[in-house]
Amino acid sequence: MTEILHVRDVTVRFGGVYAVQNVDLRINNGELIGFIGPNGAGKTTLMRVITGIVQPQSGRVFLQGVDITDKATHLRIRAGLALAQQIVQPLRALTLLDNVAIACGSDKTRHALKSMWVTDIRSERAQARELLARVGLSHVVDELPGTMPLGYLKRLEVARALALNPRLLLLDEPLAGLSQKEAASLADLIATLNADGQTILLIEHNLREVMRICPTLYVQDNGKSLAFGKTDQVMSDPNVRNAYLGVGHA
Amino acid sequence: MSYEITLMTTMAISVLFALSLNFITGFCGQISLGHAAFLGAGAYTSAMLSKADVPFLFTIPVAAICAAMLGAIIGLASLRVRHDFLAITTMGVGFLFVGIIRQQDFFGGEIGIAGIPSSGFGKGGFMLICIALALTFAAFSLYVRRSWMGFVFKSIADNEDVTRVLGIDVSRYKLIAFIIGTGTAGVAGALYAHHFRFVGPDSFGFVESISVLAMVIVGGIGSVWGVIFAAALLSVLPMLVQFIDDYKLLFYSGLLFAMMRFSPDGIAGLCTRLFSYIPRRVPDNGGNNR
């Protein structure tokens, strides 16, 4: 198994407060890891360290063995990361199809000057159509995002991230705000993607769905790694139970 | 005839200038409140070269390069800053430009540069050059909007952060938009200098920057046709309607405010709404309009 992501001994402080402290995390090819922890555990901060929105005070981040700690966000994406954000951010002026098509065209958008000479978008749109079908949105490809319900937009986020053809897909609370039925069906989709070989790191509050689909769990509390391992083992770990029960049943 | 030629020339230069801002503000979503500085940079470059006996046509590319270089420097400095800052920084550039020009005898100081030689093509020929350049850039704009670059611009204008997460080098694209837009403003400046045969610091101040922004916004931010229409109309309106001269600015600003209040997407937006309104009425006619 090849290693996709390695977060090595990362620490982030905001002012005097540790948001993330000496955290280590490894993800291998083909894994689906559920990343859980109570509110304020530093989940989002670690995600931002991986995507490059937050710079760690110490520690390194490796993607497929390459140190990306000092790279700008768009270069990390080019190197094989993709992110579906917690708060859905569709491009509101573009149709759902074009929202995905622009991500499909990453070869054409790599060099800004060259992109001026290319007008053909048919193959990207065809690819985008397939991806939207895969997440179950083939019936609304020509709609604008403004008219779509949240559940659809969450799926759009996933499709757009997939369009980048990532080695590692980061999903930041994709199930948040969805009804139980919608959440279950999106979770099924995530499991299917993983079964097709996609490596995924899933940050999620919805424990029930995470435990259902993720073979491996990573738990963080108060900015520190708390547990990492097989889902049932982690969930029976007294430390993990404490962390959750300490802040009340989720 | 001479009056019509002057009118047409003024229109063509305004259209080119407005389209150059539209490239930055309309396509790429970067508000600039100091665009007249780049018109000025081109105008001064061309004026001074012409006074040194450089042929008019040769001054155009030099003016474009000077303005674009200034644009690149400003772009590199201001594209780092937060969204809201850009409007203020570009506004600052406008004031800085006028402030520097005003104090340097080299640039003619307060008085400016008068007696710029004529283009050498006659009034009619010069008008044709202006129209040709404006149309060329309009065609280029329409092409770019269809290209992948235009696609990315649209995405950046929509949401910069998302575009970055799609692996796109947003700063690079913004810089290119800035360089093309400011370079083209420099071309418009060269034409301006040879049209009026005079350049002075007051011609490139805040009011000019706002006027051109008004053209872009009244036309419909990002819409090439809308901007052409608005620039042509607004540039000659004061000449055609003499009585509003004293109330020109009041009229302009009133129009601009009304536009923002009632149709923020400009004339183009108005048209779109109008046309999308009509077809929807068609079925009511019982399908009689074959």
Added chain:
Amino acid sequence: MLYLELFIQGLVQGSIYALIALGLTLVYGLLRILHVAHAALFTLGGYIGVIVTNATGSFTLAMLVAMLVVGLAGMLMYKLAYEPLLSQPPYVSLIASIALFIASEEIFRIAFGPYGLSYQTAPLQGHIELFSGFYLKYAEILVMGLSTILMIALAWLSMQTRTGVAWRATVTDPDMARAFGVKIQNVRYLNFFIGSSFAAAAGVLVALLNNLVEPTMGSVASYKALAIIVLGGLGSIRGTLIASLLLGVLESFGTIYIGHLLDRDAIAFAFLILVLMIRPQGLMGGKL
């Protein structure tokens, strides 16, 4: 001695900037609008100050009337111009604000003539000698004194009263404040009232310093105040105050030493661009 004089001049100018820029910061902090038309309210304040003083002979009355009327005008401006645009992208309110500002400059010109108005007998024109050869005008003392008093009053209001607490809460987190029963709408009105009346005070004071109000007196204020709030880190009150005083002093010295390179008004922007190159978030970005 020259240094001290330049420094004091800078502080006087800086106090004026602070009074103007404060309103802009308040509006930006709450609504994320770059309120260019704020400068029109400043000019309005100047006109009311001169007109009321000339009519009644009381400068104090003029100051109070100006602050009250302009404060209300600011609330009206919010209601009619900004509130309907809040859901639009930010450039819409910015352009609307610029349009409003230019229109009001024109209205001042058409209503009161292009050459402006002066006090019939300008108050507080005497001066005292602090020590040999160093004079300070009463008007200049008033500028610094009144600005300080107004700032302290504002600080007291925001720290010690219920209204102030609600106001600060709204600026920090509007949704949370709403959840605690703060009426956001009232906070916005209050914001515009306070910001506008401070600008009016600045207008009256500038009219006093120059013994002149003219239609275009707001144009410098409009863009320079914007530069100041950006320098201060957009939305930071403390940053705005520091940036105002700093810029006042800097301009005062700059006019003497680099005036042959840049005119006074360009100095502010040269400084702004320089600062942004080093600190893209402004002098005090992020704090309130």
